[in-house]
Amino acid sequence: MKKEEDEYAVKTALLDARVYYNEEMEKHFQAKDWLEQAELQKLHEEIGDTAIENTKKEVDLTADQEKQLRKLMLNLYKRYDDKNLLRKPQDTYAIGIDLGTTYSCVAVCIKGKVKVIPCDEKTTIPSYVAFNADNSISVGEAAKDQAFRRPESTIFDAKRLIGRKFSDKIVKQDMELWPFQVIGDNDQPRIKIPGHQNTYRPEEISARVLFHLKKIAEEYLNKTVTNAVVTVPAYFNDSQRQATKDAAEIAGLNAKILNEPTSAAIAYDLQWTSDFKRNVLIFDLGGGTFDVAVLQIKGGKIDVKAIGGDTHLGGEDFDNEMVKHIIEVVKKKTGKDLGRGRNSMNPEEKRSASERLRRIRSVCEKQKRLLSSSTSTTIIIDRIDESYDLNEQFTRKTFEDLNMANFKKCIEITAGVITDAKMKKGNIEDIVLIGGSTRIPKIRELLTKYFGGKALNSTVNADEAVAYGAAVQAALEYGKRDEVSKNVWVSDVTPLSLGVEIHGGLMSVIIPRNTRVPCSKKSQYATLYDWQKVVNFSIFEGEDPLAKDNNKLGEFKLSGIPIARAGEEKIDLTMEVESDGIFHVTAVCRSTRGTKTIKIEAHKGRMSKKEITSAKKRNLKFH
Numbered sequence: 001m002k003k004e005e006d007e008y009a010v011k012t013a014l015l016d017a018r019v020y021y022n023e024e025m026e027k028h029f030q031a032k033d034w035l036e037q038a039e040l041q042k043l044h045e046e047i048g049d050t051a052i053e054n055t056k057k058e059v060d061l062t063a064d065q066e067k068q069l070r071k072l073m074l075n076l077y078k079r080y081d082d083k084n085l086l087r088k089p090q091d092t093y094a095i096g097i098d099l100g101t102t103y104s105c106v107a108v109c110i111k112g113k114v115k116v117i118p119c120d121e122k123t124t125i126p127s128y129v130a131f132n133a134d135n136s137i138s139v140g141e142a143a144k145d146q147a148f149r150r151p152e153s154t155i156f157d158a159k160r161l162i163g164r165k166f167s168d169k170i171v172k173q174d175m176e177l178w179p180f181q182v183i184g185d186n187d188q189p190r191i192k193i194p195g196h197q198n199t200y201r202p203e204e205i206s207a208r209v210l211f212h213l214k215k216i217a218e219e220y221l222n223k224t225v226t227n228a229v230v231t232v233p234a235y236f237n238d239s240q241r242q243a244t245k246d247a248a249e250i251a252g253l254n255a256k257i258l259n260e261p262t263s264a265a266i267a268y269d270l271q272w273t274s275d276f277k278r279n280v281l282i283f284d285l286g287g288g289t290f291d292v293a294v295l296q297i298k299g300g301k302i303d304v305k306a307i308g309g310d311t312h313l314g315g316e317d318f319d320n321e322m323v324k325h326i327i328e329v330v331k332k333k334t335g336k337d338l339g340r341g342r343n344s345m346n347p348e349e350k351r352s353a354s355e356r357l358r359r360i361r362s363v364c365e366k367q368k369r370l371l372s373s374s375t376s377t378t379i380i381i382d383r384i385d386e387s388y389d390l391n392e393q394f395t396r397k398t399f400e401d402l403n404m405a406n407f408k409k410c411i412e413i414t415a416g417v418i419t420d421a422k423m424k425k426g427n428i429e430d431i432v433l434i435g436g437s438t439r440i441p442k443i444r445e446l447l448t449k450y451f452g453g454k455a456l457n458s459t460v461n462a463d464e465a466v467a468y469g470a471a472v473q474a475a476l477e478y479g480k481r482d483e484v485s486k487n488v489w490v491s492d493v494t495p496l497s498l499g500v501e502i503h504g505g506l507m508s509v510i511i512p513r514n515t516r517v518p519c520s521k522k523s524q525y526a527t528l529y530d531w532q533k534v535v536n537f538s539i540f541e542g543e544d545p546l547a548k549d550n551n552k553l554g555e556f557k558l559s560g561i562p563i564a565r566a567g568e569e570k571i572d573l574t575m576e577v578e579s580d581g582i583f584h585v586t587a588v589c590r591s592t593r594g595t596k597t598i599k600i601e602a603h604k605g606r607m608s609k610k611e612i613t614s615a616k617k618r619n620l621k622f623h
């Protein structure tokens, strides 16, 4: 009898030990996405030892029984080890980055779920870079917070400069409003920081923001990140895209470019489980740019029909209207000009004007946000000008009146894109709102009215959707399809027509705008003169019939053409656009059977490999 009781007690104790082992292992296993092999092994040993000790307290274990128990636990451990291996994350994760004009955001796709990575509990960071007095650099909130103290050394809006020429009239206009200095070098805009010998290209500023986001992601994932999908406005031209890629390279990221509205559409599409076809309009009004896209979505297939927008329309423009208004009101009331000294040659006057304007602007932006939920607010800044305290009532109505022209422009552009997509507004099934400025009630009202009272969709997060979609695309692009719950196929279109200048300065379009990418189109040209040995090609993008009024992307010569009469020698010009909008041109002289192929590799003004390498080094020095 005693013996039987003993046996029973041992059996129960062994069972308890297994249950204990399993429960403990499971607890640790569930607490983390993945455990290092050594960590799991250690857990197994520790839990196993405790299980044996506990059992020994209950019953007398023979050496054989102990061995048996250890074997049982080892089998259990092997199961955990296998499961753990399956959960093992890839050595590197690819991240999705929404590099915004005013705010940026980073996300990653892990095991089919997208995680927008927070930084100090916020999911977006201001796209601000500050060069500090001690030769360090701050990025994001830290940089924006001190912007009014060091306005000449705090850089924002790099996205407005990137890939543009110094002579661009948009650059000239923007410069008037920036407190930092931009100079031209070979028609390239460069940012000059007081006390710095070097000047910085906008690519280097954007690289700092990207670098910061990369670090946030690496800290979160506890892994090095080298691959990314970085989004750009659909309206970005080729040189703006290339420059964004270069910025990523400086930040140590190998990047693919994705259009922002397409990215938002991916995020939107993932909400749907049904497969019916829908026509979707993405309305993205952010801080700096306005983007519209009409897409057709069906079971993960995203077909972009048309895109459009304005590279210079957004929340910052609304802020500017508020600042101008406040200055006028104060001038009328007190005779004081809060904007004085802005263009002064006296550095001290200029500095104090910058500081004043910066403070007004920052309060205006905050109050503007409030006006989306309340109808009136007050702009208060103590001692804005010596002892003068600013205290002005500001109503939503005033805000709307000041910006009505801007708001109406958004609707006009939207209408144009729907026409480009060969649709009527009644064909649009969903209107998806993206970007911080879509919270403005008047915008929503005008849009609803335009669509005949149709409800707007705000199921995706207006601030995070772009980064969200980019994270999904990153997982797909970098071979981690199993990380994504639903497959997505994107087919995008070219934002601008691409062509070549022909006789008489006309633009001969080879790839019309809104052509699906990737694409390749060939066009034939002939020599113009007798015995012509060389043909010059100038490549442009834009919609103007005159080439010179479009944006010149580059030029090249095709030489070595055999001697012949005018028109006898034929040249094939092929333009190819990759799926991320980056493009190449090849010219082939037919009679030489393609041996004279020239590819446009670099843009006028694009950073050279050498420049990128030295910018990369410089970037690391600040760290």
Ligand code: ADP
Binding pocket: 099, 100, 101, 102, 103, 104, 124, 285, 286, 287, 288, 289, 314, 315, 316, 365, 368, 369, 370, 372, 434, 435, 436, 437, 438, 439, 440, 462, 463
């Ligand atoms: P971007 O992608 O261009 O950087 P975001 O989509 O992040 O811009 O939007 C930022 C803009 O949205 C800023 O101009 C900000 O002032 C504005 N914004 C954010 N929240 C609100 C709100 N509640 N009401 C009005 N504007 C807002």
Ligand code: MG
Binding pocket: 098, 100, 101, 260, 286, 287, 435, 466
């Ligand atoms: Mg944006």
